[in-house]
Amino acid sequence: MHIKTHPVIGENILKQVQPQKEMATILEDVRSHHERFDGKGYPDGLKGEEISFFGSG
Numbered sequence: 001m002h003i004k005t006h007p008v009i010g011e012n013i014l015k016q017v018q019p020q021k022e023m024a025t026i027l028e029d030v031r032s033h034h035e036r037f038d039g040k041g042y043p044d045g046l047k048g049e050e051i052s053f054f055g056s057g
Contacts, residue, residue: 004034004042004043005043007030007031007032007033007034007042007043008031008043010030010031011027011030011031014026014027014030015027028052029052029053029054031043031044032044032046032051032052033054035047035050035051036051037051
């Protein structure tokens, strides 16, 4: 499903924003914002402590 690719697309867009060092601090959160504690989220199927603090919002 294409909609589930938007976290990765967003991460890739932000990788192009300058200064890259500043963007690097939020990339993991952008990518993981649809992950779920039970591991049924996307795009990586992370669960529990594997999810960044702000990503599981």
